Amino acid sequence: MKNKSLISIHDITRDDYDTILDLAEQFEKNPRQSILENFVVATLFFEPSTRTRLSFESAASYLGAKIVGFTDAATSSVKKGESLKDTILTVSNYSDLIIMRHPNEGSARYASEVSPVPIINAGDGANQHPTQCLLDLYSIRKTQKKLDNLHVAFVGDLKYGRTVHSLVQALTNYNTTFHLVSPVELKLPSSVKQYIKNKNLKYFQYTEMDEVISEVDILYMTRIQQERFSDPLEYERVKNVYILKNNMLDNAKRNLRVLHPLPRVNEITEDVDSNPMAYYFQQAKNGVYVRQALLSIILDVKPATK
């Protein structure tokens, strides 16, 4: 992966996952080290995503890199009608690596074809957001001490959730049993289920989450958005079914952890936050270590050995 772009989880092999996660573990132990002092990293956010941008900028800053870029296409020359190619070629003159977020699917792959410096995809429309997937895997491995043979439940919008699709695909490398909880209208697309079938793994589909919680090691919650429903009445009917409350975790396995890509709205009630099973804020923190690992691999700079 040295000097290469990271665009899609389809570019990542199981060996790559191990390398990245192992290295992220090292950065978690020692996140502040000035190994990227002489590097400039660009963050090009053609659409705003404060959380993702801050995580990347924090990762780069702790390693001593300088950051240039824009946070919103409205404040850049994109607004003047500059093509994506021109923006990328220009910024590649000013930086060693480009982290980009863009509203159009495929934009990151295209950028990686024209850019002389590596690109990290921080989200291209509804398509890919590989660093989210990696931080999810890291969080699962860290809390369960392994990735193999786990029972993982996904709850909420499984149809449009890009995060869910990527993580399901990544987990098919690890003999996972999938528990898919969603309203009928928001079921996991058959194209994603195909990845599970291709590996002959088990999956179960539910419309309610009660029966699932005691079965699983990871409960991955997602937000259900009203605009995803063709029928507003259907939304009203299901919107309270997929809310996790603290007492629902009473019969859970002790090792269960609740993950959520954030932002949360109301799908996890606040009384869950103090439950030791709640892991979503640490999950976000893990994103910094995973991104540090990626910067170090791609820029080919090894972390300091203690």
Place this chain on the structure above:
Amino acid sequence: MAKQEKRKELKVSAIENGTVIDHIPPQSVFQVINILRLDKVRNTIMVGTHFESKKYGTKGVIKISNKYFESEEINKIALVAPTATLIVIKDYTVVYKAQVEIPNHINKIVKCINPNCITNWENIPTKFTVLDRDDLRLHCTYCEKYTKKENFKFI
């Protein structure tokens, strides 16, 4: 018999050197012209359609004098004319004849079905990998979405 042969020749005259594309489904003739960008070449071209065909009922034929195609290029027409036959003529003699085959990669000629794909927003040529030749689908290199045969739109 001789009379019939003669009548055939009057319909479409033979070429000395060049390429003949035979057995094109009549409704695809103009798409084939587009895909091969024949409107841009200066060679002598004969186009005919709705000829009788023993095999397919009716067919279209295109004859291009003094032009030969790379197989990757000619195979693109298999997307719209899977029955087409490629015939290479040298000195009035058939030196090569084969049915077109769908290539592994399709670039520039089909639009991606995903309206949010970057290729539909900026001036970027499309790129696809061909999947499932039986139930033809194209996988977009950029947005990773699938475009099915019934949704093909040609650029």
